[in-house]
Amino acid sequence: MSTPALQLTGIGKSFGDVLALRGVDLSVQPGTVHCILGENGAGKSTLCNVVYGGLRPDTGTMTLAGRRYAPGSPAAAMADGVAMVHQHFSLIGTMTVAENLLLTGRGLRLRRAELRTRLDRLADDYHLRIDPDALVSAMPIGARQKVEIVKALLTDPALILLDEPTGVLDPGEIDALIETCQALAAAGKAVVLVTHKLGEVARVADAATVLRGGEVAGGGRMSELTIPQLTTAMVGRPVSELGPVLAAGVGAESDGGAMPERRATGPVVLGLRGVRATRADGSVALSGVGLDVRAGEIVGIAGVEGNGQSELVAVLSGATRPESGTVTLGDADITSASPAQRTRLGLGVVPEDRHREAMVAELSLSENLFLGRLHRFRRMGLLDRRRMDAAAGDLIEQFSVRTPGPGTSMGSLSGGNQQKVVLARELSTENLQCLVAAQPTRGLDIGAVEFVLNQLRGCASAGNGVLVVSSEIPELLALCDRIFVSYRGALLGPVDTAAATAGQRIGELMTGTAA
Template sequence: MSKDAPQDRPSPTPSTGIDNVVEVRGVTKRFPGVVANKDIDITVRRGTIHALVGENGAGKSTLMKILYGVQKQDEGTIAIDGKVVPLNSPSDAIAAGIGMVFQHFKLADNLTVLENVVLGAEKLHGIGGKARAKIEEISATYGLGIRPGDLVEKLGVGDRQRVEILKVLYRGAKIIILDEPTAVLVPQEVDELFDNLIGLKGEGLTVIFISHKLDEVRKVADEITVIRRGTTVGTADPKQITSRQLAEMMVGSELPTPETTESTVTDKVVLDVRGLSLRELGVAPVLSDIDLTIHAGEVLGIAGVEGNGQAELVEVIMGMREPSAGHITYLGQDITDWDTRRIRESGVGFIPEDRHRHGLVLEAPLWENRMLGHQTEEPNSKGMMLSPKAAQADTVRIVEQYDVRTPSINVMASSLSGGNQQKLIVGREMSHHPKVLIAAHPTRGVDVGAQAAIWDHIRDARREGLAVLLISADLDELIGLSDTIRVILRGRLSGEFEPSKVTAEDLGAAMTGASHDEERAS
């Protein structure tokens, strides 16, 4: 597990004789008030899956942006195929055979899949029939299920991720960086992705895999590099280390679990949804006759493959969409026709699925982001006037209480790692003591330490009577936190699953419809 420990190495690729495809030596990157990377050393072997793990703010994303030419290191060198190369822009990285799929996607919502894929790469296959054929070929080869004519704004998060992977392959990348690629996938889809990655590896491609899911890292990686506080602390053989040991290397503590032992469910109904449907012209119903009830002190978990209506369910409850039929009752009052602001002011907390699109203003400081959605509430305002100083003071409290790692509350939200952005959002929402919390993927893209902290905050609030609608792609999280679990499939909710008795595989089968298929076949 040490940096100098010998590792089993495959034979060099015959075409070049060079075994090490990426060599990072002494890379350091400074920002005002913080050192993001310090003396980083990493060696990635050709035709392998190399995992990079570390807690939020450890410097993983900064390092990958340097490797992809988005940022320039202050010190150190990067060698590709044994040759030191300057990576001053993504164009340089692409020319060197490097492609990156970011955790937060770089897609234009108002363009089709084809238009997004060919944008900036028009010289490869044009913008017409040849490009379409190439996209279809790549999609079929790697089982991505992407249609060139689909409009990106109509795609779920999972499909958007697959479009990003397709973009990288379309440009001929030989080194593929994947940032949290399994965050939106169910277990069966994770297995399919890993099969694809192994196939890429078998063809001589190299994958750098960033993830917080340590069991998955150990399953798919050939080698693991651990980064802590901006520097490499060692490498590990996934066959000779446990997830618990990896967690200790990352954060100095044991791997947390979301397990909740005591029941706090009361008889008080907080949120009641009856007959909720959502239809769009020319397509099948997005939601069909949804019924659900959440009591004070209860966590109702919703499992589902991306694109089956869970995002639309959240948007309807939050007043962001108008339902076609049905009613939403909150604390005995019909709120079906309320707008989002009124719903928020009434005590409904909201952790959005996509923190960049619906949770933050990236080019605004942290203290202004603390006010979002709560501009009319204390401490952000008093009467008709905003209270910036009070909001700033409370932002300092949130940063300390929720361990948001930042040099200042005045830095832009864009400068924070994804996990620290998420902790800021969770702190903001919980600070207003909501009666019900609509939490869509609350721990997506956060490390094991931050994940445990968010679970603790939800559990503490639940004990005090908070009702939670929890939507998550992390089935262990759903099973551990929920009092009841239901599955959404093609816009319809299943019956109830008992968390103490259901397995992740059972839920995965229900999410893909396999359990229904088996019942019909029997």
Template structure:
């Protein structure tokens, strides 16, 4: 008998049919992957399973018994747990406090700290989820914070764990560790529902796969007997440019553009950073002595484990943060300070930093361009519709508030806006995070197109295969410094990995 089963689940949002008669059975002790294009209905289905949304039709069985999920509290009481993509922890509290909050062991009406710490340590040990129970969550790397979220669910006796795009925020090393931990959980009988866009992860970490397309189930697979191509065909109804298993490592969409013909002087930098230093609020150096340049028609990649200073470097380049030392030069002239008009920017935290959630998709797409379209509603709609088509953004209409779009479609909207701006410099963080495989391919082609059009592109990514596919050179950051610069031909996993962990410094 499945641990949990969704039967005939249908859910509408106004005109949008997000789930359409979906059946999904999750067995005890399995990792069940749920995949599909952006907007296919994955998050909606997970929200129904966790009591966040009520289905219009259909129901949920837990251990074969029909249950009612009116809220997450009902779901938790039934042994369901969910780790959201945006972690919901209290940074100022300790690991233990975060894990037990809302389900604290009490003695004579007060929190029994010792019992709490013991129980967290015991849980962590049992499932191989290493954490320091006394550490403050705000100071932990994101991979460890995610472990805290999992512990929190297990502390509430979750037997079914729902993970919605859990590796979007993780480094490759952290992701590998996560999947190792999931194996520990399933061996103990816990079931895991894994939503992800990374087909390599699906093939490596799941037992079975359910594919959604347009809200319906279009494929059910036993992982061991399937391939990336089978999954893609069920997801999008065709193969991806007949590259089959090479999906995980997309090929270069155009030949690397030499910055200058042999013998000629190299072109001047469109973006140059000299001796840059950035401190955080506590005066700790986040970036120190960083110098590099990006020429027109070139993509320079930035690699590094999370927290190595990439964020602060990009903040300084885009004018979001004033450097404490050094200069940023655009076309040889110092940047004016403040948000820089000549730099288009796709931040990693697109929802938080790059959208106005209550504004429409059209307004979000044309943000910054409104002056040119001054109140000409018709022109705005036409231009927005053009971008929606070019980037295959799925939305009920361009008037829909962007917060109502699926995660990946909101991401595509930010990419569409920034990639289509006509700036000499383009800075992109994690361009394919959270977008489906079809869109990944399109985004790579668009970045290569920006390069070929002569823009200088600075690309920060935690996907080494993405850097290899697109960048001409890869810069590696470690503890705020540039520790390596590798031409793409030399940027192997081994060499990048060594530099990223400081071994090659």
């Protein structure tokens, strides 16, 4: 075996009382893709940030290509040949791709013409073609992700860390990213890929390491490992106990039982009639959409990113006012209602961009759980924090949020745990009639995905309507009574989810190749 591109020995890192990493040993070979797996809060991002110089480890040592390595900052890590693509995007939306890259490349003294040559080379070598003149805010999420990767590669790193890059991508974009990772490894670079998706691990990893509670819980070369072994190390229980959707995802049998059967017999709780909306650039986002969601049913919306799904959720949440058409919740016309009024009327919304739209990083977990509902805990004008924290404690336990307690700041939770908090809040909306959930399982570990799917089923079984917008077709098929496909601002379908060909039919509608 050659000298490892990266070697970690006994790395430990705490945040106050939270031991995020304990005694982590890791060896990444050059020319390989090394996947890091683990439940939400297992320490994956912390590990990447330690290697990238954003965090200093409390214990342990690192070597890079055999040389002692202790970066004091990301700039120092970059100078040593390490690059990182973070979970959250860092591009400036009001600037073009080239402007963003030149800003990053300042330290490299890149000139505009030289940048174009470099971009052409990266496009050829790593399947990363991007339009330098495109305005970032107008680009779909998958294209922005590519720009983030290009930005990281401009320094020609020997080691590149990708922290959950595929969470926001659709299947076609994931295929492209996998090709990029393989091309990077073929060029001799070491790629560290954090992911929750075991299908990707099976396709792309040469080696894998599982973190659990900040410790290495398993891993090795993929030629000597199976996906069910990795899953067991990750969740700490046998794969046979996973539910059917997830077991299928890891290629295992399950005794998790059949899907519950439900009938859509209730009244319409959420209704859209002739809803039209346009984007900032004047293009049509929703072209007269009509949809009914009934009490007790789960309706799914699939679609390739950029076909109107995000705008549909924005219209439902009250973030965007439609140009024409109506939206009703139960008997109430909520077309012009504010987000807060919608919450009071019983609409729960889990937006796609939770980080920006659904949480306040500086506030505590408790405050985030009861945002807009603090009146419940007021007594004679004063906030009864003890009662609020106790109620938060119940939700934290119910949703297995990994945190020291309800007073912890929301921003210090791991990405997946932040998401669980938003779900917990919206599912516990008072007088809930309908829940709208955009990409509800994005960024969650497989145990948490199973939990969320069961919560959504439970929400419908309790007599609420549920509308799920997701790019995860197997999850939609396992969950929904009816599925529509969002295509160029219209809803196509519904697709009969009981039909054996449902998945194929959805794929055809998504890509516009349906007869």
